Amino acid sequence: MIYLYLAILLSAITALLFVKSTAKGMVAVTMVVVTSLFSSIIAMTALVGNEFQILLAGTIPFGEVSLKIDALSAWFILVINFTMITGVIYGKSYMKPYAKQRTNLTMHWLSYNLLHISLILICSVQNAMVFLISWEAMALSAFIVVIFESYKADTLKAGINYLIQSHVSILFLMLGFIFVAVKTGSYDFNAIAEFSHQQPAMAGTVLFLSFFIGFGIKAGFVPFHTWLPHAHPVAPSHVSGIMSGVVIKIGIYGILRMVLLINADYATIGYIILFISIISGVYGVALAIIQHNLKKLLAYHSIENIGIIGIGIGIGCIGLGTGNELMATLGFMGALLHTLNHSLFKSLLFYSAGNVYQSAHTMNVERLGGLIKKMPHTAFLFLIGALAICGLPPLNGFISEFLIYGGIYDWLFSADLISLIIITFSILGLVAIGGLAIFCFTKAFSIVFLGTNRSPSTSSESESEMSFWQLFPMYMAGALMIVIGLFPSVFLNLLIKPVALFTSDIVFNPNLPQMGTLDSLQKINWVSAGFILFILAVWGIRKLVNRSKVIAIAPTWGCGYCQPNSKIQYTANSFVRTYTKLAKPVLFIEKDETEITGIFPSKKHYKTHPYDNIERILIDIPLKKVAAIREWFVFLQNGRLQRYILYGIIFIASVIVIPVLIDSFLIILQFLNHL
Amino acid sequence: MLSLVLILIASFFFTGIIIRTKSISSGRKGPGIFQPVKDVWRLFKKGSVYSETTSFVFQIAPVIYFSSVVMAILVVPFGSTKGIISFDGDFIFFAYVLALGKFFSIISAMDTGSSFEGMGASREALYSMFAEPAFFILMGSFALLTGHTSFFEIFSTLHLGSYITYALGIMATFVLVMIAMIENSRMPIDDPKTHLELTMVHEVMILDNSGFDLGLILSTGYLKFAMYGTLIANLYIGELSLLYAIPAFFFIQFAFAVSVGIIESFMARYRMSHNPQFIFALSSVSLLIFLGVLLVLGKFV
Structure with missing residues (x-):
């Protein structure tokens, strides 16, 4: 073969x-x-x-x-x-x-x-x-x-x-x-x-x-x-x-x-992974919110989701270390399922971003808007991806996050004081990740696809839906996501063998209190299906009721202002402004603005550029230091051939002279010893 | 099943009582208790106006918002009877399904392209995000106390241990009342009766909704209040028999509605910039409950 x-x-x-x-x-x-x-x-x-x-x-x-x-x-x-x-x-x-x-x-x-x-x-x-x-x-x-x-x-x-x-x-x-x-x-x-x-x-x-x-x-x-x-x-x-x-x-x-x-020592590595993962998750999404570049926003969300996967692995390892079988199973199962889930919705979101780029030729969300009318398929798929990445039911992200929550809450019952504090932080971290993700994706989706185009001057005729073959793989990913959301038990059964690799060699303590989260997922099957049916039913009633009604189309209510234009809309920056102010200690945003002076001020500009604080401290500052040291030796490279020949001569001379010098030094030393 | 019926009944009069309390305390006669329900009924019969900026998101959002709250209600138990849906970890489902509704109400506000509605959406997204940790810590504490992770089992076994749990129940009541106020955009977070769009949160988000959709959104608000009222009632009626539990339930709902009315009559709304601090403080109250649970369980020794 x-x-x-x-x-x-x-x-x-x-x-x-x-x-x-x-x-x-x-x-x-x-x-x-x-x-x-x-x-x-x-x-x-x-x-x-x-x-x-x-x-x-x-x-x-x-x-x-x-x-x-x-x-x-x-x-x-x-x-x-x-x-x-x-x-x-x-x-x-x-x-x-x-x-x-x-x-x-x-x-x-x-x-x-x-x-x-x-x-x-x-x-x-x-x-x-x-x-x-x-x-x-x-x-x-x-x-x-x-x-x-x-x-x-x-x-x-x-x-x-x-x-x-x-x-x-x-x-x-x-x-x-x-x-x-x-x-x-x-x-x-x-x-x-x-x-x-x-x-x-x-x-x-x-x-x-x-x-x-x-x-x-x-x-x-x-x-x-x-x-x-x-x-x-x-x-x-x-x-x-x-x-x-x-x-x-x-x-x-x-x-x-x-x-x-x-x-x-599984418990120790579990704690380390858990700690790093919570920080990754919260930090990733905290920075994602302030990004204006759609793809960069999604990239920071990858860090967040790696954090969620890591929390699952951490919980699983602690479960192995403390002999808690259900906790280990839930942790690893959640991590593995989230690996699949993230690969689906994140690729879907990136493909949607690609469609947006090909039609609007920019990734700056502040210049986008109203694409849902020109690209309904892309908008719908992005919405599905956004809901899934926020971990909302009835989509797949919810299932894996539910498993990880289950692992954490299961840990609760056999924990001592220190673990309880860690559990509190894990739950807080996971909840904060979920909440911030919703904040971020309501922003991303609504600024890019809803409202009207924020820079009408750049709007072109090329903004249209992509071809079938570009949408087809996106629908493939979207369909699989919905299937996982509606029939999670199929995928959890597939995960039994991989998880068993971790748990089979460990002697578990059977006396620990357990909760049957795996059974709950059977019910979530039905609940999710019922939920969708209920939405459809209400939608049907709405259709039925509205059938005989007068439905009018009018401009958006501007609270009395009757000359609205697209610039009056909320922008991504204003949507997250309160958040940016609150999270200022963690974030690092470069600002470039000119002060307004005089009675007739000239044209002003205001630019912000979000940057990564950890990158600044860990990479940029040390690099600058290294560069500063390098500066000291810059006089050596002066472009004069004579000098370079001189360096060669100095090198050759030192190769010859230094051993000779060392030898004679040793001889003198011996001589002194003999005295 | 019982809880669903009771919540539906409670939602009929809940908002009416709030409005009635407010009018009495300000010396007016005020509308009848069923006026809010009549308003919704009237809206259901009206036609609608849609903004030309909006898309299908705006049309489907009220439906999903309504459905998500109904779905959350199905999880809520009533004392010693289960909710229609009950499984381990159902409170996680409860919180996330509510978040789904929130997600859609935010993007539907953004769909109109109005600057006012964008402002409300941004605030709502931020505030509800801050309220969630308090809920999860609260439920986590009770899960630790009772050894169970579903609403039904937590509430039905809450008071089997000692009477200290009632003290925890009172703190939890405070947290839940405040979460209800945040989720329903009420005082002290948001003033539903303000006249200036700039200072609104929830009301400004639904400026462009009309007819059936607005009716759905309003009735969702009533249901949400009754739902949180039921959660609060559940903190106390755990093992009572139905004969006492049902009157107790209505009494608690009534007291909750009256106190909401009184809070709204005698308190001013916080400054917008102070709201996040306030909501953070809520999380620390639930951490206090957590510490209380640790004390009860003797984990400190």
């Missing part, structure tokens, strides 16, 4: 090189679909319990390489495949305006497929060296797909920022893997497990933390998140969708894999 797959892949790559640029997208779709088909078949069987394992023969640098797809890998492979497919179908249409850039397109689609394959490989290899190589392939191919518009300075800068940070991530991973390899002499993942079982739990915890930082940079946990809000907005929209939907999730996969492999 593998040879068949390789044959198809090779012929597709060859085809990609030679076909004309309009057909390149189609070839890429074929490649992604074929890869997905092959890997999904294996993943499906693994998810129901038949692990897939092959051992590739030993080669010189790697030794024996074992490929294994267990239930956890299978879940992630399926999540990756779905979003990669929607991404490539969407991208095929999205890339049409760029058809002139032939070589660039070839490179883009090749890297896209390489990214897909390397993601699947990362999920299945059990050998540290091959894992790192796949990881590097993933990082590089992601870099190339992000910088598609590399002729724009911003894009390149953000791309390189991402590239550097992903290599910092690889550094930490290498540190962990090499440490184990030196101790055990093997690169196999089983060696990590064996090694950490021989060591005290504390050693495992430290090892885990090294991996956590490495994977955390990829996933985008605060404070390792700074690459993310730069890289996502500059990429083409389908790439933003897959970056946020699946590429950052590979970091989550890494963390979960390490939880499985490393025998650590």
Whole structure:
């Protein structure tokens, strides 16, 4: 089967090189679909319990390489495949305006497929060296797909920022893997497990933390998140969708894999993950609210959702550590389901943002408005995505957040005083995330799609709905989201095997009080369906009642003012103004304004630019310091050939003179000793 | 089932009593108790005017707002009888389904493109966001106290332990009354009878709604009040038999409505910029309840 797959892949790559640029997208779709088909078949069987394992023969640098797809890998492979497919179908249409850039397109689609394959490989290899190589392939191919518009300075800068940070991530991973390899002499993942079982739990915890930082940079946990809000907005929209939907999730996969492999003090790492995740969640959404760039807003929401997933993992780990089975199950189940959910609604939202960009040619929300009339499908899909990301019933986001809440409330009953305080903060954090997300998405949706266009001068005839094939993948994601919201038990049954990997080796305390949240989800099935039916019923009654009524259309009531224009509308900035004032200590907003002076003031301007405080403190200020030190030596580089020759001579001379000097110094020392 | 019927009955007279209390305390005769219901009925019979700026969101939002509150009511129990829907963690569903309604009422206000309605929407979004932590901490405390996580089980086992729980109940009443005031945009957060659009929160959001839609929104407000009244009543009637529980329920609803009327008659609205501080303070009261629960359970030792 593998040879068949390789044959198809090779012929597709060859085809990609030679076909004309309009057909390149189609070839890429074929490649992604074929890869997905092959890997999904294996993943499906693994998810129901038949692990897939092959051992590739030993080669010189790697030794024996074992490929294994267990239930956890299978879940992630399926999540990756779905979003990669929607991404490539969407991208095929999205890339049409760029058809002139032939070589660039070839490179883009090749890297896209390489990214897909390397993601699947990362999920299945059990050998540290091959894992790192796949990881590097993933990082590089992601870099190339992000910088598609590399002729724009911003894009390149953000791309390189991402590239550097992903290599910092690889550094930490290498540190962990090499440490184990030196101790055990093997690169196999089983060696990590064996090694950490021989060591005290504390050693495992430290090892885990090294991996956590490495994977955390990829996933985008605060404070390792700074690459993310730069890289996502500059990429083409389908790439933003897959970056946020699946590429950052590979970091989550890494963390979960390490939880499985490393025998650590689970409670401690649980507390650490929980702490970082709550901060990530709240900080991500707190900054998302003040963003004016729609894609940047969505990028900050990715940090928030990684935080929610992290809270789930943290709860799960604490459950493992304290022997609370239900809590562990709920935590991991919530985290894994939210991984799927986030990949769906975030890719959907990014695709919608892409549609907005293609029709309005701007991402600045202050210049948008009223798009719902021109792009009803996009607006509807964005609304679905917004409701889901806020965790509102009856959509999928609610199910995973409900599971995580369930885990926290379940913890309540067996907690001591310290844990109770942590529980309080977790609940407060999760509630704050939910509330702020609603605040943020009411803003995003209503400013972009509702009202009227805020800058009529830029409005053009090109603002229209996208083609069928661009909307189709979005409807695919939207439909799956609704299905998860209405029939969560189907997906929870699929999650039983992956979660069992975590919980099967742990001896649980059966005496802990439990609450049956898993049963509640059965009821939520019915309640959600009933809810939708009830809405439809009320809607029907409304239709019926209004049928014989006089329905008039009139301008918006302006409270007596009869010359309204589009500038009078509420803007994104004014919508969040009270919030911005309240959250001032946390936020950092650069302002550029001119004071009004004199009786006849001249034209004034006022500009705000939201910036990330953590990025300023952790990255910008240290970089400035380093640059300042570099400044001291700038006199060396003065452009005079004579000086450069002099440096060469000084170097050669010192190479010769310094050993001689040291020798003579030693001789003098000996001589002195003899005295 | 019982709770649904009782809430429906209570919602018929609740707002009427508030208005009546306000008119009596200001020395007017005032309209009859059923006037608000009559208003809604009249609106149901009227035609509507839609703004040319609006889209389908504006049309569907009142329906979803109404449905979400009805859905939340279905979860609320009555003393020792379950609500129509009851499961572990149903109070999470309760809060989130209400948030869904809130989401739609906010975007429907923004749909009109009016600056006034945008202002109301922004305020409503912010205030209700601040009110949620108080509710979750409150329910978390009771969950810890009783060992259950559904409304029905929490309320029916609340007072089985000791009489101190009644003291906690009184603090919880305060929190719930205030949450009800925030959610319904009443004094001291918002003044529904103000004459200036700039100082409104909820009323300014529905400026453009008319006819059936406005009727739905108004009746949703009545239902919401009765729903919070029922939650408050549930704090006390836990194990009472129905014979006493139903009169107690109506008495509590009546007292709640009268006190809302009195608060509105004798208090001024807070400055808009002070509202968030006030709502934060509410969360600290629920933290006090949490500490009280810890004391009762002896977790401090």
